[in-house]
Amino acid sequence: DVQLQASGGGLVQAGGSLRLSCAASGFTFDDFAIGWFRQAPGKEREGISCMSSSDRNVYYAESVKGRFTISSDNAKNTWYLQMHSLKPEDTAVYYCAAIVDKVVAGPLLGPKYWPLYKYWGQGTQVTVSG
Numbered sequence: 001d002v003q004l005q006a007s008g009g010g011l012v013q014a015g016g017s018l019r020l021s022c023a024a025s026g027f028t029f030d031d032f033a034i035g036w037f038r039q040a041p042g043k044e045r046e047g048i049s050c051m052s053s054s055d056r057n058v059y060y061a062e063s064v065k066g067r068f069t070i071s072s073d074n075a076k077n078t079w080y081l082q083m084h085s086l087k088p089e090d091t092a093v094y095y096c097a098a099i100v101d102k103v104v105a106g107p108l109l110g111p112k113y114w115p116l117y118k119y120w121g122q123g124t125q126v127t128v129s130g
Helices: 111-116
Strands: 003-007 010-013 018-025 033-039 046-052 058-060 068-073 078-083 092-099 124-129
Touching: 003 092, 018 033, 018 092, 018 124, 033 068, 033 078, 046 068, 046 078, 046 111, 058 068, 078 092
Parallel strands: 010 124
Antiparallel strands: 003 018, 018 078, 033 046, 033 092, 046 058, 068 078, 092 124
């Protein structure tokens, strides 16, 4: 079975940094996309970053561009979201998710792409104190 395990969340002061990890087990796909999402209480889910095996570009939501960086360690089947200059409005549960079928290039962050994400991690809480 494929499982995604998100970790690395925590409590940090505004301006601080965190690195989230998404470790995949049973993941044997050559063509895939990984996305990071977040959802704050009372708010809609937001796609914040993604990357794919077939697209050399990485994509970010405007709300995190310039502060967050997505990366991967393919040998470990692990993906990362490095977050700097955190703001209280970044407080949310963060999820990683994977598309393993019908992978296309581009910013796969909007709601129309969410059904393509077949596997989801359990989420990790990020709390930024002001």
